[in-house]
Amino acid sequence: MIKARFSTNVLENKQNEILLLKRAHTAELGPGLWGFPAGHINEHETPEQCARRELAEEIGPDHKVVLLQQLGPVRDTFYGGVYQIYLFHFRWSGGNIILNHEHTDYAWVSAEDYKDFDVMDGLDEDIAYLNIWPKKYLDKNKLPVHLQ
Secondary structure (H helix, E strand, O other): OOOEEEEEEEEEOOOOOEEEEEEOOOOOOOOOOEEOOEEEOOOOOOHHHHHHHHHHHHHOOOEEEEEEEEEEEEEOOOOOOOEEEEEEEEEEEEEOOOOOOOEEEEEEEOOOOHHHOOEOOOHHHHHHHHOOOOHHHOOHHHOOHHHO
């Protein structure tokens, strides 16, 4: 049974760094952890419409991105398979990041520095699904068997 559907955005810049947002301590999922811009897909909204709406809400409307790939739906492996997730991989082309109340900080993170961030469950899996970085940079304990 699916409890909710989400669109998750992985933004990558020209230096092969990904954008991580630090979730507010009041967040329902992953308080205080680093995550991707993401959110619930509303009724009568496509996954891509949700992805773009969430980007505007969470990092502000002043950004330029190009869609590189999309994948989904996939089922989560850390919350009992109750979430249906659509993944969107964007190339950052420019703009300014203005965080909303859901986040307290942001960082462009390289594959080498990723291990230094306390990330939400599922991020390693999302990066592996989209094949953004070699798996040696990801935590194998946070990857389902089929992605190891």
